[in-house]
Amino acid sequence: MKLATVGTSWITERFxxxxxxxxxxxxxxxxxxxxxxxxxxxxxYGASVFYNDYQQLLDDPNVEIVYIGAPNSLHFSYMDxxxxxxxxxxxxxxxxxxxxxxxxxxxxxxxxRAFVFEAITxxxxxxxxxxxxxxxKIAPVHIAKVDFSQFSxxxxxxxxxxxxxxxxxxxxxxxxxxxxxYGVHLAVGLFGAPQDVVCFCNNKQYGVxxxxxxxxxxxxxVCNITFSKDTHSTTITExxxxxxxxxxxxxxxxxxxxxxxxVGEDEQDISLEQSDNPMEYEAAAFVKAIQNDxxxxxxxxLNQSETVMDxxxxxxxxxxxxxxxxxx
Amino acid sequence: MKLATVGTSWITERFxxxxxxxxxxxxxxxxxxxxxxxxxxxxxYGASVFYNDYQQLLDDPNVEIVYIGAPNSLHFSYMDxxxxxxxxxxxxxxxxxxxxxxxxxxxxxxxxRAFVFEAITxxxxxxxxxxxxxxxKIAPVHIAKVDFSQFSxxxxxxxxxxxxxxxxxxxxxxxxxxxxxYGVHLAVGLFGAPQDVVCFCNNKQYGVxxxxxxxxxxxxxVCNITFSKDTHSTTITExxxxxxxxxxxxxxxxxxxxxxxxVGEDEQDISLEQSDNPMEYEAAAFVKAIQNDxxxxxxxxLNQSETVMDxxxxxxxxxxxxxxxxxx
Numbered sequence: 001m002k003l004a005t006v007g008t009s010w011i012t013e014r015f016x017x018x019x020x021x022x023x024x025x026x027x028x029x030x031x032x033x034x035x036x037x038x039x040x041x042x043x044x045y046g047a048s049v050f051y052n053d054y055q056q057l058l059d060d061p062n063v064e065i066v067y068i069g070a071p072n073s074l075h076f077s078y079m080d081x082x083x084x085x086x087x088x089x090x091x092x093x094x095x096x097x098x099x100x101x102x103x104x105x106x107x108x109x110x111x112x113r114a115f116v117f118e119a120i121t122x123x124x125x126x127x128x129x130x131x132x133x134x135x136x137k138i139a140p141v142h143i144a145k146v147d148f149s150q151f152s153x154x155x156x157x158x159x160x161x162x163x164x165x166x167x168x169x170x171x172x173x174x175x176x177x178x179x180x181x182y183g184v185h186l187a188v189g190l191f192g193a194p195q196d197v198v199c200f201c202n203n204k205q206y207g208v209x210x211x212x213x214x215x216x217x218x219x220x221x222v223c224n225i226t227f228s229k230d231t232h233s234t235t236i237t238e239x240x241x242x243x244x245x246x247x248x249x250x251x252x253x254x255x256x257x258x259x260x261x262x263v264g265e266d267e268q269d270i271s272l273e274q275s276d277n278p279m280e281y282e283a284a285a286f287v288k289a290i291q292n293d294x295x296x297x298x299x300x301x302l303n304q305s306e307t308v309m310d311x312x313x314x315x316x317x318x319x320x321x322x323x324x325x326x327x328x
Numbered sequence: 329m330k331l332a333t334v335g336t337s338w339i340t341e342r343f344x345x346x347x348x349x350x351x352x353x354x355x356x357x358x359x360x361x362x363x364x365x366x367x368x369x370x371x372x373y374g375a376s377v378f379y380n381d382y383q384q385l386l387d388d389p390n391v392e393i394v395y396i397g398a399p400n401s402l403h404f405s406y407m408d409x410x411x412x413x414x415x416x417x418x419x420x421x422x423x424x425x426x427x428x429x430x431x432x433x434x435x436x437x438x439x440x441r442a443f444v445f446e447a448i449t450x451x452x453x454x455x456x457x458x459x460x461x462x463x464x465k466i467a468p469v470h471i472a473k474v475d476f477s478q479f480s481x482x483x484x485x486x487x488x489x490x491x492x493x494x495x496x497x498x499x500x501x502x503x504x505x506x507x508x509x510y511g512v513h514l515a516v517g518l519f520g521a522p523q524d525v526v527c528f529c530n531n532k533q534y535g536v537x538x539x540x541x542x543x544x545x546x547x548x549x550v551c552n553i554t555f556s557k558d559t560h561s562t563t564i565t566e567x568x569x570x571x572x573x574x575x576x577x578x579x580x581x582x583x584x585x586x587x588x589x590x591v592g593e594d595e596q597d598i599s600l601e602q603s604d605n606p607m608e609y610e611a612a613a614f615v616k617a618i619q620n621d622x623x624x625x626x627x628x629x630l631n632q633s634e635t636v637m638d639x640x641x642x643x644x645x646x647x648x649x650x651x652x653x654x655x656x
Contacts, residue, residue, distance in 0.1 A: 138560070141559070142530045142531070142538075142539045142556060142558050142559050143477065143530075143539055143541065143554055143556050143559050143561070145473065145475075145552070145554065147473075149471065149568060151570075151591075196528065198526045198528075198543060200524065200526075200543055200544075200545040200550040201550070202470045202471075202548060202549060202550060203470070203548075210470075211470045211471055211550070211568075212550055213471065213543060213550045213552055215526060215528055215541060215543045215552075216528075217528040220530060220531075221530060222528040222529070222530060222539070222540055222541045224473070224541055224543075224552050224554070226471055226473065226552070228470060228471050228568060230470050230570060231469070231470045231471050231568035231569055231570060231573070232466070232568060232569065232570075232571070232572050232573050232589065232591055233471070233566065233568045233573050234564070234566055234573060234575060234589075234595075236562070236564060236566075238561065238562055238564075240477060240539075240556060240559035240560060240561045241559055241560065242479075242558060242559060242560075243560070244560050245559070245560050245561050245562060247562060261560065261562075263479075263560055267562075
């Protein structure tokens with residue numbers, strides 16, 4: 001399938017690197033308002049068609065699938081127009097900004113039977129499947145502490161008075177939507193929709209949250225999700241069960257390092273080896289779903305995204321985080 | 329000072345062991361409804377007077393200080409009567425069950441200038457002072473995750489249908505009041521009173537919480553407190569700051585193992601060596617306050633206990649945990 005990309009940051013570049021090694025996916029077109037930037041960005045990965053107008057990309061009948069790595073606030077309109085143009089879509093997390101946006105996308109996905117996916121690395125990692133299986137060994141789990149803290153080099157810039165998209169409410173920025181979304185996807189993937197959601201955030205004087213914590217209530221468990229771009233951390237995620245505990249050390253976007261401790265036993269490293277580029281797994285999964293016409297996969301992924309968006313929006317309401325997108 | 333004790337469980341025995349090595353404190357009397365039990369319990373620690381009626385203890389003019397290690401729900405009445413009898417009091421955590429109880433104790437403490445202390449090991453540990461000092465090096469702290477999880481051997485008994493005081497709402501039981509109280513004292517000791525408190529709990533079908541999590545909101549930080557008697561855990565407490573992080577591994581009642589990682593450096597073990605019996609430190613601190621007529625110490629400790637009780641009661645309200653004591 002011929003792939004065209006939107007956005008020229010590191011995340012889109014990482015996806016192009018994954019696309020190059022993904023069977024059935026072929027870097028073809030790149031959109032950037034600056035055509036020279038589009039060429040310089042896409043040519044190294046084999047892209048050969050460049051657009052400085054998004055409509056050109058949508059009008060190109062050769063483009064079969066669009067990857068959207070633009071700022072969060074633009075996900076909705078790029079995705080909405082791509083669906084209208086009959087393209088398959090891979091949209092970077094967070095899927096959209098608001099539930100209103102989500103419902104419009106969902107309506108179109110169902111109406112047009114569009115193959116649309118939220119790119120959230122966690123759920124396609126081999127170790128995610130391993131976590132899911134191994135949690136059965138320590139079940140029931142009553143306490144889950146999920147962490148994605150990563151000090152941002154842009155935070156000192158923000159403190160110095162510079163504006164930056166990732167911390168701008170006009171771009172649906174902040175740590176919850178950037179990092180917290182991984183933890184929420186992990187929790188929802190493992191435990192489903194919670195009964196109750198509370199969120200407290202820090203540093204809101206910058207217009208969005210720079211760090212904070214979510215608390216999710218389930219019938220038999222409580223889940224804490226930490227997200228932080230203004231602190232340093234061991235970044236340990238832990239699931240506590242009646243028969244032992246399971247740890248994830250490092251990024252919950254990758255889940256590289258998994259430990260399992262059954263009652264009375266030492267913690268064992270049960271990590272599976274994973275590729276350096278976590279996006280290879282999601283790229284392969286999405287292509288496979290399209291090739292197999294696996295509509296069930298699309299709907300399950302969309303349900304997952306809906307539950308996650310619902311939590312993110314409830315969390316923002318709870319913590320008092322308002323985006324420009326809320327005013328639309 | 330001549331010490332008399334109330335309660336014959338392991339916690340009172342541990343306090344007697346601490347009293348034996350505390351200058352100025354002398355095991356003297358033991359109260360138990362069963363006089364033989366009182367003798368067998370207290371004699372090994374040098375106690376020589378035994379009561380099977382609490383009033384006898386209060387009427388004994390030789391008793392100068394009373395240690396209360398009875399079930400939580402009885403703390404209030406034992407303490408209230410001891411203050412009336414003009415004794416100094418060391419009451420095991422949690423101080424009381426309700427804010428109504430707290431206010432009555434506070435009124436009497438102030439009126440009678442009574443030397444009354446909540447026994448909460450954490451705050452007198454050498455490593456607590458070290459945590460407080462070293463947090464300055466990573467300040468500002470925006471994220472704190474405090475954990476006291478300890479699988480209870482009585483939980484399987486509870487599941488099997490047996491009743492046990494520590495999980496009985498008639499005795500103000502549950503994990504929040506038993507273990508969570510350590511984390512709340514640690515948070516309040518380090519950060520003061522929070523602006524907002526939310527609590528979700530598990531396993532309430534047993535009448536109280538068996539595990540759960542608190543979320544405390546401060547102006548510049550969010551603090552999660554985990555307490556669990558129904559799961560296994562690594563039991564890591566972590567403070568995340570802009571200039572590094574600080575970890576506490578193991579019980580927050582002891583804070584034995586402290587690690588500090590400044591930005592760009594590996595985590596260093598900064599633990600101070602501590603006694604095997606953590607109650608030695610609080611015993612020494614309370615005796616010193618009495619001997620120095622340090623009324624300021626008493627009032628500061630009482631303020632700390634008030635903030636902690638306020639959080640515990642708000643947490644119970646938030647999580648829907650009701651004690652018999654609430655109906656008084």
